[in-house]
Amino acid sequence: MLIVKQISKNFGSFQALDTISFEMNKGEIVGLLGKNGAGKTTLMRILTSFISASSGTVSIDGDDIAKHSLIIRQKIGYLPEKPPLYGDMTVQYYLRFAAEIKGVPKNKRQSQLAKVLQECDLESVKLKTIATLSKGYKQRVGIAQAIIHEPKLLILDEPTSGLDPIQIQQVLALIKNQREQRTVLLSTHSLTEIEQVAQRVLMIKSGKIVLDDTLDELLKNKDSGQSQPLTLEQVFFNYHPQHTLEKSELQVMDE
Numbered sequence: 169m170l171i172v173k174q175i176s177k178n179f180g181s182f183q184a185l186d187t188i189s190f191e192m193n194k195g196e197i198v199g200l201l202g203k204n205g206a207g208k209t210t211l212m213r214i215l216t217s218f219i220s221a222s223s224g225t226v227s228i229d230g231d232d233i234a235k236h237s238l239i240i241r242q243k244i245g246y247l248p249e250k251p252p253l254y255g256d257m258t259v260q261y262y263l264r265f266a267a268e269i270k271g272v273p274k275n276k277r278q279s280q281l282a283k284v285l286q287e288c289d290l291e292s293v294k295l296k297t298i299a300t301l302s303k304g305y306k307q308r309v310g311i312a313q314a315i316i317h318e319p320k321l322l323i324l325d326e327p328t329s330g331l332d333p334i335q336i337q338q339v340l341a342l343i344k345n346q347r348e349q350r351t352v353l354l355s356t357h358s359l360t361e362i363e364q365v366a367q368r369v370l371m372i373k374s375g376k377i378v379l380d381d382t383l384d385e386l387l388k389n390k391d392s393g394q395s396q397p398l399t400l401e402q403v404f405f406n407y408h409p410q411h412t413l414e415k416s417e418l419q420v421m422d423e
């Protein structure tokens with residue numbers, strides 16, 4: 169479904185991504201982990217053809233994104249960190265507009281609108297202007313615009329950021345339900361969220377993939393010789409040992 173080969177991205181002399189390669193199969197939900205600045209958003213922006221890679225190739229469902237960016241955009245749904253919402257539009261008007269710009273044929277727009285309103289539980293707010301919605305509803309509108317054209321691949325950049333615990337569960341349930349219909353790549357800083365929805369984890373550190381494994385394998389901890397299974401948090405800190413609280417940081421906290 170998605171094949172990423174040797175992607176690198178330079179911003180001037182700074183290398184944000186360094187020869188990233190991985191594949192994703194149809195129907196997988198993959199969690200993308202990494203601390204701030206690791207390169208997650210840059211990778212997602214390349215996969216969605218918002219920016220181009222400095223080198224390497226990406227193919228989605230058999231099409232090379234550099235050669236077929238228009239076709240590719242129809243195959244991808246993208247929820248950026250800051251969703252592209254227009255506050256003065258009603259939910260319904262905005263989603264109709266999203267369907268139109270994403271190339272949903274005129275005779276299918278109404279049924280697609282009804283489908284995403286139902287799927288994202290937005291029926292009760294469809295006539296409200298977006299600016300008046302809570303953050304959780306806004307995020308669901310963001311997901312609705314990302315799936316209204318039935319993309320095969322859904323890319324979600326920190327979809328639960330800033331939501332309260334109930335809103336988080338609603339968004340996670342919505343993401344889980346996508347599994348039947350499409351492949352999903354999502355980034356988040358919450359390891360428990362990854363454990364709830366993903367089957368596989370990709371970890372980026374300083375622009376490189378340092379881990380690509382299924383959650384089952386990771387948490388089984390078969391090689392460590394420990395009796396307790398690992399948590400995803402332990403796995404994360406194993407790759408970022410300098411970020412466990414060091415003596416100097418503890419001293420600062422004490423002061």
Ligand code: ATP
Nearest residue numbers: 179182183184202203204205206207208209210211
């Ligand atoms: P976060 O979790 O904070 O969103 P991230 O993993 O998504 O972080 P990126 O936003 O991809 O990280 O950034 C990776 C690195 O590339 C950072 O050091 C960032 O400052 C740098 N970077 C990103 N975009 C640009 C740009 N347009 N010009 C220069 N540097 C950039």
